[in-house]
Amino acid sequence: MRFAYLGSGSRGNAAVINAGESYVLLDCGLPLVEVDVRLQRLGLKAEALSAIVVTHEHGDHIGGVARLARRNQIPVWLTAGTLAAWKAAPSEWARTISPHRPFELGALRVEPYPVPHDAREPCQYVFGDGRYRVGVLTDAGSVTPHMREVLSGLDALLLEFNHDQQMLLNGPYPRTLKTRVAGPKGHLSNAQAAELLAAIDCTRLQHLVLTHLSETNNTPEQALAAASAALGHAPDWLVCAHQDDGLDWRELN
Numbered sequence: 001m002r003f004a005y006l007g008s009g010s011r012g013n014a015a016v017i018n019a020g021e022s023y024v025l026l027d028c029g030l031p032l033v034e035v036d037v038r039l040q041r042l043g044l045k046a047e048a049l050s051a052i053v054v055t056h057e058h059g060d061h062i063g064g065v066a067r068l069a070r071r072n073q074i075p076v077w078l079t080a081g082t083l084a085a086w087k088a089a090p091s092e093w094a095r096t097i098s099p100h101r102p103f104e105l106g107a108l109r110v111e112p113y114p115v116p117h118d119a120r121e122p123c124q125y126v127f128g129d130g131r132y133r134v135g136v137l138t139d140a141g142s143v144t145p146h147m148r149e150v151l152s153g154l155d156a157l158l159l160e161f162n163h164d165q166q167m168l169l170n171g172p173y174p175r176t177l178k179t180r181v182a183g184p185k186g187h188l189s190n191a192q193a194a195e196l197l198a199a200i201d202c203t204r205l206q207h208l209v210l211t212h213l214s215e216t217n218n219t220p221e222q223a224l225a226a227a228s229a230a231l232g233h234a235p236d237w238l239v240c241a242h243q244d245d246g247l248d249w250r251e252l253n
Contacts, residue, residue: 001019001134002252006038009060012030015241021050023048026052027055027065028052028063028064032068052075082122085119111150113125118180118185124140135150137158137159155206157202159196159197164217164222167214168181209250210223210238
């Protein structure tokens, strides 16, 4: 089992999860030309994708989904609330899911779970192949007990470290946007993500990837320092996914 990022940040998010012959694209907030270029960088073509799994309807996560799904005839899995809120949804390719019920995509078992975010029915996911489990958490303003339970004991975790609280407070965003980002249905700060790490079982982790870093209100150095402090050390499997460079394949073994 392995995973990679095409890009991660407010200008567009997309990740690939792979087990056996199953290649699942998690979100796609990038233009098609960028998707093709970045897939090629990973040694893939869009024709290899067996499904697109969507977290919520915000443009940096679904901006490229409809065109990609229609061009390559790829089924799109998403909650009913996300589908209802998404005006450009490719309804002919949509497959609705419950945020509480696992489902199978080829060699991958997909476990959705609900998160607090300012979208219609947002959820995040844990992907497994029967041996390893990769958890994803972005776009959540706070952490619930259920989220801690779901994300405990994973082999890899792709976790939002969106902003440094002081950088956001003192930064250029208007007050309304600062309030939204820092609110209980906004985005996780470095401190919140670190607190989550300290509260869950990380003993199996082979990879910790810091994602959705704000280019205005955070730096990779600050995010990595917060994660390292929570873990008690700075392992070589602790990395950031980048907006333009994404993240190359990371294998579980």
